[in-house]
Amino acid sequence: MSEDKNPANLLNSPTNRRRALMLSAVSASAIVSVRPALAQSAASIVNCDIPVPGPHGTGMNINSYGKLVPRDTPGSFPATGQKFTGEQVKAALRGRSLPGTSADQSQAYVNYIRRLQSGQSGFTCYASLQMSR
Template structure:
């Protein structure tokens, strides 16, 4: 049996009538497949960048402030407050600390205070976008 190759006029009339030809369906499938291939690496790259983003403790808005155990920024003379971290923490380090580990180079209590500070971050503060990204399901 010989395949019927529709003439240009019949393809146009078929498309006008809402009939999708096999060729058109195959072309649409190819476009969809290439879109999936290009989206997956972008999502993987995003997940990687979330773990490498950085959170300063305290951020630029509270430079020089100490961190109280509840995560608030206080003056240096506040009893029980911890000095600034001295370095930024990566998203991966913060994620681990939120799951029970301590932040690198900190005591347990100091780490808890820093994590409490991070949990209090609000939009516009240094590190907020990184922290918010950690909260999104993967």
């Protein structure tokens, strides 16, 4: 085996040493940039909010299945447009009631939140809660 191809001598070449240093620098910067992103996503879950309902549901009520219904629908709950934080919704998804609501009203609101779709107000917050599980 020649000296050039001997694995022990690979870092003796200036070109190979530069490549190794560049790779280690890139790896280190990738690690440093991922940590703040994870911290930022955890903070965004705490700070985001979900209106129940969003602007598309103004003047409607929410039934026990989480669907928007006319105001006079029996057994439905008023849709006040109240905003709940990501942390409050996360706790409600685990069985707690949303603040200021009865158990049945909270369940209807949680069902509404579960039905959110892309483009609706609060969807991004709810999606980030799902990803953090």
